[in-house]
Amino acid sequence: MYKAIPWIVFVVVVVAVVGGVVYMAKQSPREPRAEETYPITVAADDWVVGPADAPLTLVEYSDFQCPACASYHPLVKQVLAEFASSTRFVYRNYPLAQHKNAKIAAYMAGAAGLQGKFFAMHDLIFQKQTEWSESSTPETLFLQYAQTIGLDLNKLKADLTSPVVQQKVDGDVKSGNSYGVNSTPSFYLNGKKLQNPAGYEAFKALLIAELVRAR
């Protein structure tokens, strides 16, 4: 029985350290990181869902090949479903250099957008991320997805290389850089850069807080 004493001490020490650190950190009268606000305006060529006069505008700079972005995808959908009438959501591209297939995914979604199905394609691309991420022929897979949502594949292929589609992606990256995007996903709520919320409840809380503030 006495053999257990060192282990009990060990557990007590670990718990004490964690408790002590939490206590001290909370006591510390520091300001939380200042919220950076940017004058983000929604443009005519943006991919938007939600009412134009909504009190909340949520902009996401995202990379289709980034795993974190894929994990935020269902979260965003859930939040948008719940706050549908008060939120306008804007998706902007920010493909990271280390993701080889990110740009083509972005062009695909943009091309699908020219046929009025941007978000349907965007959803499929995120849902099937693990399928195409490391593929050396992602385009083939994307065309398969496109077929399931009734897109005109020939037009899609042609639009992949259209300057309209490609310049939109480049333009998104440029605007992202001017708004301090340095990782994906980056969320801006009414221009304020968010610390990526830890889960649904946290996300919801941010939106509610902004709704109250913007009233």
Added chain:
Amino acid sequence: MKIPTWFLGSSAVLALIGFIDATYLTVEHYLGLVPPCTITQGCEQVTTSSYSLLFGIIPVALLGALFYVGALALLLWLWDRRDPLLFKLYARYTWLGLLAAIYFTSIQAFILKAYCQYCLLSALTSTILFLLAQYLVYRTPKQHVEISADSTTT
């Protein structure tokens, strides 16, 4: 196997320091705060970078804290029973800390070009833990580590 008390004591102290440090970074992360930087300048940049999160959601500081708890548990176990195989396990375990130290310090130096003093402290403690363990491996005569069938060699 002979495991000197100075080894266990100093390793435990280092692991405890590392644990407190990593716990502090983890707690700060979850509180949405940035640890104050007094020695280096890049604390905010480093701790809010995408490299500070695994899969975009798990703070690496939490993994560090768990690493140190594991180290402390192994050291306590070694204090309890001086088992050569257990020591071998511990010596190998410290490699995790070394590799993490190299990886995260490199990211600060070459990619972010910013340093977080708390992160550097953890890199230091895990590196010294590694060095101490390897030193003891080096100093331990082979026959104490391997299960020797020939009893006349002792």
